[in-house]
Amino acid sequence: xxxxxxxxxxxxxxxxxxxxxxxxxxxxxxxxxxxxxxxxxxxxxxxxxxxxxxxxxxxxxxxxxxxxxxxxxxxxxxxxxxxxxxxxxxxxxxxxxxxxxxxxxxxxxxxxxxxxxxxxxxxxxxxxxxxxxxxxxxxxxxxxxxxxxxxxxxxxxxxxxxxxxxxx
Amino acid sequence: xxxxxxxxxxxxxxxxxxxxxxxxxxxxxxxxxxxxxxxxxxxxxxxxxxxxxxxxxxxxxxxxxxxxxxxxxxxxxxxxxxxxxxxxxxxxxxxxxxxxxxxxxxxxxxxxxxxxxxxxxxxxxxxxxxxxxxxxxxxxxxxxxxxxxxxxxxxxxxxxxxxxxxxxxxxxxxxxxxxxxxxxxxxxxxxxxxxxxxxxxxxxxxxxxxxxxxxxxxxxxxxxxxxxxxxxxxxxxxxxxxxxxxxxxxxxxxxxxxxxxxxxxxxxxxxxxxxxxxxxxxxxxxxxxxxxxxxxxxxxxxxxxxxxxxxxxxxxxxxxxxxxxxxxxxxxxxxxxxxxxxxxxxxxxxxxxxxxxxxxxxxxxxxxxxxxxxxxxxxxxxxxxxxxxxxxxxxxxxxxxxxxxxxxxxxxxxxxxxxxxxxxx
Numbered sequence: 379x380x381x382x383x384x385x386x387x388x389x390x391x392x393x394x395x396x397x398x399x400x401x402x403x404x405x406x407x408x409x410x411x412x413x414x415x416x417x418x419x420x421x422x423x424x425x426x427x428x429x430x431x432x433x434x435x436x437x438x439x440x441x442x443x444x445x446x447x448x449x450x451x452x453x454x455x456x457x458x459x460x461x462x463x464x465x466x467x468x469x470x471x472x473x474x475x476x477x478x479x480x481x482x483x484x485x486x487x488x489x490x491x492x493x494x495x496x497x498x499x500x501x502x503x504x505x506x507x508x509x510x511x512x513x514x515x516x517x518x519x520x521x522x523x524x525x526x527x528x529x530x531x532x533x534x535x536x537x538x539x540x541x542x543x544x545x546x
Numbered sequence: 547x548x549x550x551x552x553x554x555x556x557x558x559x560x561x562x563x564x565x566x567x568x569x570x571x572x573x574x575x576x577x578x579x580x581x582x583x584x585x586x587x588x589x590x591x592x593x594x595x596x597x598x599x600x601x602x603x604x605x606x607x608x609x610x611x612x613x614x615x616x617x618x619x620x621x622x623x624x625x626x627x628x629x630x631x632x633x634x635x636x637x638x639x640x641x642x643x644x645x646x647x648x649x650x651x652x653x654x655x656x657x658x659x660x661x662x663x664x665x666x667x668x669x670x671x672x673x674x675x676x677x678x679x680x681x682x683x684x685x686x687x688x689x690x691x692x693x694x695x696x697x698x699x700x701x702x703x704x705x706x707x708x709x710x711x712x713x714x715x716x717x718x719x720x721x722x723x724x725x726x727x728x729x730x731x732x733x734x735x736x737x738x739x740x741x742x743x744x745x746x747x748x749x750x751x752x753x754x755x756x757x758x759x760x761x762x763x764x765x766x767x768x769x770x771x772x773x774x775x776x777x778x779x780x781x782x783x784x785x786x787x788x789x790x791x792x793x794x795x796x797x798x799x800x801x802x803x804x805x806x807x808x809x810x811x812x813x814x815x816x817x818x819x820x821x822x823x824x825x826x827x828x829x830x831x832x833x834x835x836x837x838x839x840x841x842x843x844x845x846x847x848x849x850x851x852x853x854x855x856x857x858x859x860x861x862x863x864x865x866x867x868x869x870x871x872x873x874x875x876x877x878x879x880x881x882x883x884x885x886x887x888x889x890x891x892x893x894x895x896x897x898x899x900x901x902x903x904x905x906x907x908x909x910x911x912x913x914x915x916x917x918x919x920x921x922x923x924x925x926x927x928x929x930x931x932x933x934x935x936x937x938x939x940x941x942x943x944x945x946x947x948x949x950x951x952x953x954x955x956x957x958x959x960x961x962x963x964x965x966x967x968x969x970x971x
Contacts, residue, residue: 397817398810401609404602405794408787412780425599432602433593436828439821440567449565450822450876454918456563467562474564478571482589485575489589509593 386522390445393438393518400435404428426500433508437515444475445522447529465531472527479516479523486513547580549840552833566879567829574832588832595831596824599783600706605820606786607697609813610767610793611653615662616812617797617804622760623648624666629754630761632746636734638671639684639743643734646688647727648761650695651768652793654702655819656914660689660922664929675743679936682926686937687944688730689922690911695723697771697786700877700910703827704903705782707834707885711900712782713775714966718904720772721965722955729947737943763796776969823878830882843890850891857895861902861956864888865909872913876921880910900966901959908955912948915941 411424443449456467486509494506552573559569578585595601614620627644634640642663649659664685671681693700696716705712734740749757767789774780780788797804804812837843850860871880885906892902914922917938927934955961 394814397821398813401605401813401817405606405609405787405790408602408606408784409791412784412788428602429597429599432605432824433596435605435817436596436821436824439818440825443818443822443825444565448818448822449567450826450878451563451565451569452560452874452876452919453563454874455561470562471564474559474568474572478568478575481575481585482571485585486589489586492586493590508597509589512589512592 382521383525386445386525389518389521390442393442396438397435397442400431400438404431404435407431423500426498430498430501430503430508434511437511438518440515441518441522444519445526445529447526468530472523472530475519475526476523479519482512482516483520486510486516547577549837549842552577552836556833560875560879566876567825570826570829570833570883574829574836577836578832587835591831591835592828595834596828598706599781600702600712601824601827603697603702603712603783603786604699604823605816606783606790607654607699607702608658608820609816610697610786610789611655611658611662612812612816612819613790613793613797613804613809614652614764614767615658616808617793617801619652619760619764619796619801619803620645620649620662620666622757622801623764624663626757626761626764628746629749629757631731633748634731634735635745636731636737636740637743637745638667638674639676639681639734639740640731642667642671642681642684643688643691643727643730646691647695647724648764650692650723651697651771652764652789654693654697654699656689656692656911656922657925658819659692660685660925661929663689664926668926668930676739677936677940678930678932680739680940682930682932682937683940683944684734685930686915686920686922686926687941687948688727689926690915690948691723691727693907693911694719694726694904696720696768697789698907699823700881700907701903702782703823703878703881704885704907706827707830707882708889708899708903710903711970714900714970715903716772716775716782717966717969718900718962719907721961722904722908722951725954725961726947726951729951730944733943733947739940760801763800767792826878826882833883834886837886843887846887847891847894851894855895857897858957860891860895861897861905864902865905865952865956868906868909869912869916872910873916874919875913876919877907877910877914880913881906898959898963901955901962904962905952905956908952912945912952915944 407424407428414421456464489509490506490513493509494504496505497503498505555573556569559572560566575588578588624641624645627641631640631644645663646659649663653659668681668685672678696719698719701715701719702712705715770792771785771789774785775782889899892899914920917923923934923937927937
C-alpha cells in the first residue's frame with residue numbers, strides 16, 4: 379500500500395470519528411441550550427457553536443460520501459449507455475469533481491484569509507473558521523480521488539450499475 | 547452568461563451523472579466569474595446557507611430515526627401494528643402501511659422507511675402468500691407517507707428555503723399523511739392480491755398489552771416533537787435534538803437493543819446522510835442567489851399570471867410539472883432548485899406557502915416511487931431481490947390513493963391548513 383493510499387485511509391478513519399464526535403456534541407449542545415433556557419441561565423454561544431459544528435460536519439462528510447460514491451447523483455441515464463460511453467462519462471464526472479474541488483480550494487482559501495479578522499458574534503471566533511471546512515473538505519476529496527476514481531470506473535464497468543447503497 | 551446557459555450546463559452535468567452538488571456548483575461559479583462578481587461571495591453563501599439553526603433539524607431527525615431503527619424498535623413496532631390491523635383482510639400488507647404511518651413519526655425520510663421496514667417485512671409477507679414484487683410495492687408505496695407525516699426532512703428544507711415555519715409545515719402534513727395511509731389501507735381490502743393470503747387472528751388483550759409499550763415508545767416521539775413545538779417549549783431544531791436524545795435513551799436503557807458499536811454506526815450513517823443533503827443545500831445557496839439576481843421568479847410569475855389562471859388551476863398545473871420533474875430528479879434537488887422560483891408565483895396567486903409546501907413535498911414523494919428515477923423503487927428492489935419491472939407493475943394501483951389524496955389536498959386547502967391554523971392561529 380502506497381503512502382497516499384495509507385494517508386487516504388487514515389484521513390477517512392479520522393473523518394468518520396470526527397463526524398461521530400460532532401454528532402454527539404451537536405445534540406449535547408442543543409440539549410444544554412434547552413436546559414439553560416428553562417433553568418433561567420441562557421447562554422449566548424450554544425446556538426452558534428452548534429451551527430459551527432454543523433457546517434464542519436456537512437463538509438467533512440463530503441470526502442467520505444465521495445469515496446463511497448454516495449453523493450446524490452442521477453446515474454440512471456449514465457447506466458443506460460454502452461460501456462465505452464459510460465467510461466467516457468465517468469471521466470467527465472471525475473473531471474467535474476476535480477475542477478470543482480480545485481476551485482473551492484483556491485477561492486475558499488482566499489475567503490478564509492479575507493474573513494479571518496472578522497469575529498463571530500457569540501463565540502468571538504474568526505469567521506474564517508466557518509469557511510475553512512470547505513477548503514479542508516476539498517483537499518481531502520482530492521487526496522482520496524485516485525481511490526474514488528478507481529471505484530467509479532469499476533462501477534461503470536459493472537453491468538448492474540451502482541447499488542442502492544449509493545442512495546441510502 | 548444567462549440563466550438559460552447555466553440551466554443547460556447544470557442539466558447536462560446532472561444527466562451525465564456528475565454529483566448534483568458539483569453540477570450546481572460549476573455553472574454557478576462560471577456565472578460569477580463571467581459576470582465579474584467576486585468568487586469569494588460563493589464561499590460565503592455556501593457556508594451561510596447551512597449556518598442556520600433551523601437547518602440543524604435535518605441531522606437531528608436523521609439521528610433519531612437511525613438510532614430508533616438500530617435499537618430494534620422496528621421489529622417491535624411491527625408486532626404492535628400486527629395486533630392492531632393484522633386481522634384485517636390483507637394481513638401483513640395492512641401491517642406494512644400501518645407501521646409506515648407510525649414509523650413516519652420517528653423518521654422523516656421515505657428512503658429510510660423503505661429500507662428499515664422493507665428489510666423486516668418483505669420476507670414475512672412472501673411467506674404469508676404475497677408475491678415478492680407486491681410485497682416490495684406495498685413497502686415502497688407506504689414509505690411515501692414518511693416525509694408527509696411529521697417530522698419531515700423535505701419539509702425542513704422547504705421551510706428554510708421558503709422562510710416558512712417548520713412547526714406549521716409539520717402540523718400541515720399530519721392530516722394528508724394519515725389520509726394517504728387510510729386510503730391505502732382501504733384499497734388493500736379490495737385488491738385481488740390480498741384475497742388468498744394469510745390473515746392473523748384478532749389479537750387477545752394479553753397480546754395487545756404486551757406489544758403496546760413498544761408502540762407507545764414509537765408514538766411518543768411525534769407527540770414530544772409536535773407538543774413541544776406547538777406549546778412553544780422547543781424550537782423545531784431543539785425538538786429534533788430532544789427526539790435524538792429520546793431515541794438514544796430508549797435504545798440503551800429501555801429496549802437495550804443498542805450497543806456502543808451500533809450507536810456509533812447509526813450516528814455515522816446519520817451524519818453522512820445529513821451531510822449529503824446539506825452539501826446540496828449549501829451549493830444551492832449560490833444558485834438561489836443567482837436566480838434571484840436574474841429575476842427568474844418574477845419573470846416566470848409575470849408569464850404565468852398573463853394566463854389569468856385561478857389558484858386551483860395554477861396548483862393543478864404545478865402538480866403536473868412537479869410530478870413530471872419528480873420522475874427524473876431527486877426530491878431534495880427539486881426542492882432546492884424550484885422552491886425559490888415557485889414561491890413568489892404562489893405569493894402573487896394568493897396561495898398559502900404552507901399549503902403549497904405540503905403539495906410540493908407530496909408530489910415529490912410520488913416521484914420517489916415513479917420510474918425511471920424513483921429511488922425508493924430501487925431500494926425495495928434491492929432489499930427484496932425482486933426485479934424493478936415487477937415492482938413497478940405492482941405499484942401501479944397505489945398511484946390511485948396517492949393521486950386522490952393529492953387532488954383532495956390541492957382542491958381543499960383546509961385539509962392541510964386547519965390543524966396548523968387551529969394550533970398556531
